[in-house]
Amino acid sequence: MVTNKAIQEQRMKGYFIQATKDILKGEGLKGVSVRNVAQQAGYSYSTIYNYFKDVNDLVFVCISDFQQECASFVADQAQSSAPGVDRLKKLVVGYVNFFVEYPGLFELFYLAKVGDFGHKEATINVINSSLDAICEKEWNYCIARGMVKAADVERLKAQLRYMVISLLLLYLNRRFPASYSEFMNQLTIQINAILDNEALSEQTVANSGQGGTLVQNSLISVNIK
Amino acid sequence: MVTNKAIQEQRMKGYFIQATKDILKGEGLKGVSVRNVAQQAGYSYSTIYNYFKDVNDLVFVCISDFQQECASFVADQAQSSAPGVDRLKKLVVGYVNFFVEYPGLFELFYLAKVGDFGHKEATINVINSSLDAICEKEWNYCIARGMVKAADVERLKAQLRYMVISLLLLYLNRRFPASYSEFMNQLTIQINAILDNEALSEQTVANSGQGGTLVQNSLISVNIK
DNA sequence: CAAATATAATGAACATTGTTCATATTTTAA
DNA sequence: TTAAAATATGAACAATGTTCATTATATTTG
Numbered sequence: 019m020v021t022n023k024a025i026q027e028q029r030m031k032g033y034f035i036q037a038t039k040d041i042l043k044g045e046g047l048k049g050v051s052v053r054n055v056a057q058q059a060g061y062s063y064s065t066i067y068n069y070f071k072d073v074n075d076l077v078f079v080c081i082s083d084f085q086q087e088c089a090s091f092v093a094d095q096a097q098s099s100a101p102g103v104d105r106l107k108k109l110v111v112g113y114v115n116f117f118v119e120y121p122g123l124f125e126l127f128y129l130a131k132v133g134d135f136g137h138k139e140a141t142i143n144v145i146n147s148s149l150d151a152i153c154e155k156e157w158n159y160c161i162a163r164g165m166v167k168a169a170d171v172e173r174l175k176a177q178l179r180y181m182v183i184s185l186l187l188l189y190l191n192r193r194f195p196a197s198y199s200e201f202m203n204q205l206t207i208q209i210n211a212i213l214d215n216e217a218l219s220e221q222t223v224a225n226s227g228q229g230g231t232l233v234q235n236s237l238i239s240v241n242i243k
Numbered sequence: 244m245v246t247n248k249a250i251q252e253q254r255m256k257g258y259f260i261q262a263t264k265d266i267l268k269g270e271g272l273k274g275v276s277v278r279n280v281a282q283q284a285g286y287s288y289s290t291i292y293n294y295f296k297d298v299n300d301l302v303f304v305c306i307s308d309f310q311q312e313c314a315s316f317v318a319d320q321a322q323s324s325a326p327g328v329d330r331l332k333k334l335v336v337g338y339v340n341f342f343v344e345y346p347g348l349f350e351l352f353y354l355a356k357v358g359d360f361g362h363k364e365a366t367i368n369v370i371n372s373s374l375d376a377i378c379e380k381e382w383n384y385c386i387a388r389g390m391v392k393a394a395d396v397e398r399l400k401a402q403l404r405y406m407v408i409s410l411l412l413l414y415l416n417r418r419f420p421a422s423y424s425e426f427m428n429q430l431t432i433q434i435n436a437i438l439d440n441e442a443l444s445e446q447t448v449a450n451s452g453q454g455g456t457l458v459q460n461s462l463i464s465v466n467i468k
Numbered sequence: 469c470a471a472a473t474a475t476a477a478t479g480a481a482c483a484t485t486g487t488t489c490a491t492a493t494t495t496t497a498a
Numbered sequence: 499t500t501a502a503a504a505t506a507t508g509a510a511c512a513a514t515g516t517t518c519a520t521t522a523t524a525t526t527t528g
Contacts, residue, residue, distance in 0.1 A: 023504095048356075052486060062507045064488085073486065128412060129354055131273075135418060146419045173436055176429065183412065184405035187353060193360060194371045204401065211398055215440065248475095255476095277515060287478045289517085298515065475524070485514065493506070498499100 031069050031079075033059040039080050046122030047130060050077060074132050078141055084123050085144050085151075091116045092152050102165055106156045107209050110178055113149055114186060114205055118198075121190045128183060129191070149179050174212060181208045256294050256304075258284040264305050271347030272355060275302060299358050302351065303366055309348050310369050310376075316341045317377050327390055331381045332434050335403055338374055339411060339430055343423075346415045353408060354416070374404050399437060406433045 037058035041049045052073050056063040070076040092112035099108045117124035127145050135142065157175070160166045166174065185208065188194045189201045262283035266274045277298050281288040295301040317337035324333045342349035352370050360367065382400070385391045391399065410433070413419045414426045 051484080053484090063486095064508070065506055067487070068505065128416070131416070142417055142419070146413065146417060173432060176433065177406070177436065180409035180433065181402070181405045184408040187408065187412065188371065191353070191356070192367055192371060194367070207398060208401065208405065211402065276513080278513085288515090289479070290477055292516070293476065469528105471526100471528080473524100473526070475522100477522070478518105478520080480517105480519090482517085483515090486512090488509105488511085489507105490509090491507080493504100495502100495504070497502075 027069065033061070034066055034069060034076060035079055035083075038076055039083060042077070042080060042084075042122045042126055043120050044122070047077070047125050049122075072133070074134075077126065077130070078132060078138060081126065081141050082144055084126070085148055088113065088116045088123075088148070089152050101156070101159055102163065103160060103213055106153060106160065107213060109153050109156060110149070110182060110209055111205065113152060114182055117186050117190070124186055124190055128187065149182060150175055153178075177212045178209070181212065252294065258286070259291055259294060259301060260304060260308075263301055264308060267302070267305060267309075267347050267351055268345050269347070272302070272350050274347075297358070302355070303357060303363055306351065306366050307369055309351070310373055313338065313341045313348075313373070314377050326381070326384055327388065328385060328438055331378060331385065332438060334378050334381060335374070335407060335434055336430065338377060339407055342411050342415070349411055349415055353412065374407060375400055378403075402437045403434070406437065 034055055037055045038050055041054060041058065050073070052066055053063040055073075055076065056066055066073075066076065092109055092115075095112035095115065096105050096108035099105045117127075127148065132138065153175070157166075157171055161168050161171060182205075185201070185205055195201045195204060259280055262280045263275060266279060266283065275298070277291055278288040280298075280301065281291055291298075291301065317334055320337035320340065321330050321333035324330045342352075352373065357363065378400070382391075382396055386393050386396060407430075410426070410430055420426045420429060
């Protein structure tokens with residue numbers, strides 16, 4: 019049974035969580051201070067400690083919500099494209115676009131230091147399987163249709179994951195590549211290198227470029243601040 | 244001409260830099276506070292501001308030194324192996340081992356937020372070309388011997404870079420994979436996937452594993468805390 | 469060598485962080 | 499309505515980066 023106290027407690031938590039999420043999407047982690055969150059939620063800063071162990075705890079619970087949001091964002095961008103490898107590519111691009119639009123969330127997912135990791139296995143898992151979860155349905159489709167060798171799938175998933183995360187890390191954190199178009203060019207090259215080589219439908223797209231030639235991509239453009 | 248004042252200033256800077264480097268290698272960025280550094284150097288905390296603009300400035304100048312150290316570390320590990328793709332693989336593994344041994348330096352290289360990035364282009368470049376610089380000689384060797392297609396080199400470099408950085412990021416920051424041996428297994432699989440496919444000396448090493456089988460690797464083991 | 473001046477080292481002080489805790493306030497129970 | 503329990507609050511503490519007036523040292527000058 020759900021007691022009134024439990025409902026009210028959840029509601030209070032929700033106020034702080036919502037405030038934290040708004041700040042994370044806007045200013046990023048640096049904007050999240052216990053006093054800042056409390057003010058936005060309309061409470062005193064010390065009240066937070068009646069509902070959360072510490073500020074890390076508060077930030078941590080936002081992650082699952084954001085993963086959901088990311089999945090919706092990506093699905094929306096990819097639904098129009100043809101199922102199979104094509105849509106797989108769009109899903110990956112959508113995933114990248116999400117974090118380019120919300121750099122603070124990339125920071126939260128991959129860069130944030132969180133004090134005790136021991137009891138947060140579940141949340142960590144949400145992060146680590148974030149991209150895979152979004153692509154899972156499409157991978158299964160590709161396997162069923164014989165578009166990729168089943169034995170290669172785990173390695174390919176890993177390759178995509180590694181490529182995407184580093185590309186975002188370097189672009190958002192180290193300004194490399196320097197421009198958004200170069201960044202997207204790199205992304206396209208790498209996606210094709212991973213997915214076209216292994217795909218049985220060997221179409222060998224023009225992706226040989228030395229990094230100099232700009233590969234045309236029909237990707238959704240995203241505003242960068 | 245080098246004035247006495249310049250010499251003394253460089254010496255003073257050196258004391259603070261050395262202290263900062265020691266702390267970075269030991270405790271990582273979280274251990275670097277202006278008071279902590281000053282104490283280790285034997286001066287008052289405020290003295291630092293006579294030689295460095297701020298604490299970021301101090302941390303920043305350590306990066307070039309560490310890149311040198313990393314290069315030596317890697318060269319030492321790879322010198323015994325045969326030139327060509329084989330040594331290339333060892334160089335990459337060595338690069339990974341360096342940051343596994345000094346997680347604080349990985350944080351510094353790839354995760355650290357530094358306030359103003361505008362005037363630090365050179366240092367940023369050291370980071371971005373860090374792995375490439377270490378492998379450059381070997382790449383040239385492979386190209387000259389026709390072991391890799393010259394047109395593919397830039398993409399392969401990028402693939403290695405992205406793979407290595409993410410693998411380290413997830414392992415050091417997100418405990419994924421959970422064990423060092425799994426981590427090294429992943430690394431081996433990915434290196435082979437990138438370098439064996441493209442190398443003309445197509446030897447197709449047994450790297451088909453689904454991530455379950457442990458690939459034997461003769462890699463230098465590294466203590467993990 | 470002594471005095472004047474320039475240079476450099478220092479800690480007090482301020483703002484901002486996370487966190488704790490005794491107190492004030494509000495809600496619930498009798 | 500009153501007593502008790504639950505909850506919201508701001509004062510207080512430690513640690514952070516940074517600034518600045520003051521102290522100490524080094525250099526130059528008479």
